[in-house]
Amino acid sequence: MIKNNLKKLIITSVVILLPIIAGLILWNKLPDSIPIHWSFAGEADNYAGKGFVVFAIPLLMLFCHIVCIVATALDPKNKNQSKKPMDLIMWSMPAVSLLLAFVVYAQALGYSARVESIAFVFVGVLIIVIGNYLPKCKQNYTLGIKVVWALENEENWNATHRFGGRLWMVGGVLLIACAFLPAPWNAVLFVPLLIAMTLAPMVYSYVYYKKHPSDSKEEK
Template identity: 40%
Template sequence: MLKANKKFFIVTCIITILPILVGLLLWNQLPERVATHFGTDGTPNGYSSKLVAVIGIYLFCLAIHVFCALVTSVDPKGKNISPKVYRLILCICPLVSIYAGVTVYGNALDYKGVNSTVWINALMAVILIVVGNYLPKCRQNYTIGIKLPWTLADEENWDYTHRMAGKWWILGGVLTFLAGFQSWVDPVYVSLTIIIIVALIPAVASYLHFRKHSL
């Protein structure tokens, strides 16, 4: 799997560490202590050295990216993972890395247009919608998808669960995006609640489906 997507993997690795180049170009403009953690209201509440903010964060993202690529490629049922789904997995860490760069550098340089709460909601929304679109197309495997004992044991249950999950995740993505623009309730908490709900509903339905067909 990895060998067949070698060029795509290399490109996503470059994108993942692209914020390092940007940070080096901005090095003299960045403070010695850079905000790298933010509260749910977007207020900085954690700081790191300039070295960690410019290099450490993105090397960590790269390490996770490589790990995910390798683990997925050695899945015993890897033949069931379509190239599109595999490439989708390879896009997640680069997306997170770019998000982190925009948020961290934008805050450090006091760009007023950067709102970490809106950005994180938009990021989660994009991931939910894109993954939700691909879940129904995801065939049974051990690394990608809703891996429960009954979904792994029964291909029909797997397909049923992922068809349902796809619809819920897309809906959850839309609601998560909209939540970022309201101020009545903390958007991040609303989004986390949505994510938990859209993850639990297919899992519970999958178990009930298993119980119904195992009796």
């Protein structure tokens, strides 16, 4: 899988590291201490040194990117995986890297922005995109909703991912709506929504398994 996507892996890795170039260009304008984490109210509550922000964060993201790609490539069930879920894996970390760099550098240079709103919108859009791709994701051990009942039965897997895809697309829209709510109401709705979107497909898969026990026995 890596060999077939080597060009794409190189391109996405370069994109992840682009914030280093931007940081070097802005180096003399950046303060020594830069905010890297914000509360749900949009207030900075954690800081890091300029060198860490410019160099370490993109390199850490590159490391995570490569680990995800390698783990996905080592999964024997991903050999015939659909192209779209693989593209999503390839481009998720570059998107996060660019957005984080934009927000961090903008804040460091004194530009005002509702960081929490940007984060909510980004997560919501990402969830919608993932929800759109979930039904296209074939049975495997690294991508999708990996509960035992779905992994043991292809029909369960397909049904769970159709349900999860619809749920995540609706949930993504609701997460975006949280961006327009004041603190603490944005967090009050955002966190439970994420938990519900995570747990509901698992429960659905289990209920499907209980309703179709013969399907699982036949596959075994």
